[in-house]
Amino acid sequence: MSEKIDPIRLAERSARLQGVFSLGDLGRLRELLVHTQGQVEYDLSFCLDKEGRRLIVGHVRAALPLICQRCLEPFEFPVDAEVTLCPVFTDSEAAALPVELEPCMMDEERQLCLTELVEDELLVRLPTSPRHPEPCGLLAPEFIEPREHDTPSSNPFAVLARLKT
Numbered sequence: 001m002s003e004k005i006d007p008i009r010l011a012e013r014s015a016r017l018q019g020v021f022s023l024g025d026l027g028r029l030r031e032l033l034v035h036t037q038g039q040v041e042y043d044l045s046f047c048l049d050k051e052g053r054r055l056i057v058g059h060v061r062a063a064l065p066l067i068c069q070r071c072l073e074p075f076e077f078p079v080d081a082e083v084t085l086c087p088v089f090t091d092s093e094a095a096a097l098p099v100e101l102e103p104c105m106m107d108e109e110r111q112l113c114l115t116e117l118v119e120d121e122l123l124v125r126l127p128t129s130p131r132h133p134e135p136c137g138l139l140a141p142e143f144i145e146p147r148e149h150d151t152p153s154s155n156p157f158a159v160l161a162r163l164k165t
């Protein structure tokens with residue numbers, strides 16, 4: 001699924017695109033998720049700024065099913081990404097943009113793939129080590145009481161007990 005859009009014409013018409021994609025439609029992101037039941041919502045307005053640059057401004061929102069690296073349980077990582085993109089056609093155009101504008105490279109037909117644009121916004125916001133935003137409901141493995149059959153050498157509490165005496 002690749003929906004091509006023409007950001008230049010959309011900006012000239014002051015168009016607004018709103019919609020949803022299934023997480024399963026996003027091929028690169030999909031690989032990093034626990035499952036693909038869920039959606040990403042996008043709301044993007046196309047406009048011209050004072051300098052006559054075409055901009056894409058709006059939001060991309062999703063709850064991404066990831067594995068918490070603290071408790072190893074799946075959880076939904078919320079993304080509410082504010083987007084300010086400037087479609088460009090060359091690297092030098094991209095380099096000339098002020099820092100607050102993020103370039104987004106158009107293809108040779110000066111078009112953009114909407115799914116890739118939305119997916120890129122989610123990918124750059126994926127944490128390297130995702131964790132529950134609040135303290136995890138479950139205790140982390142190192143705090144779970146050692147089981148009966150654990151050998152003393154594998155039991156960090158045994159070491160602590162020895163240090164105390």
Ligand SMILES: [Zn+2]
Nearest residue numbers: 068071132136
């Ligand atoms: Zn957790």
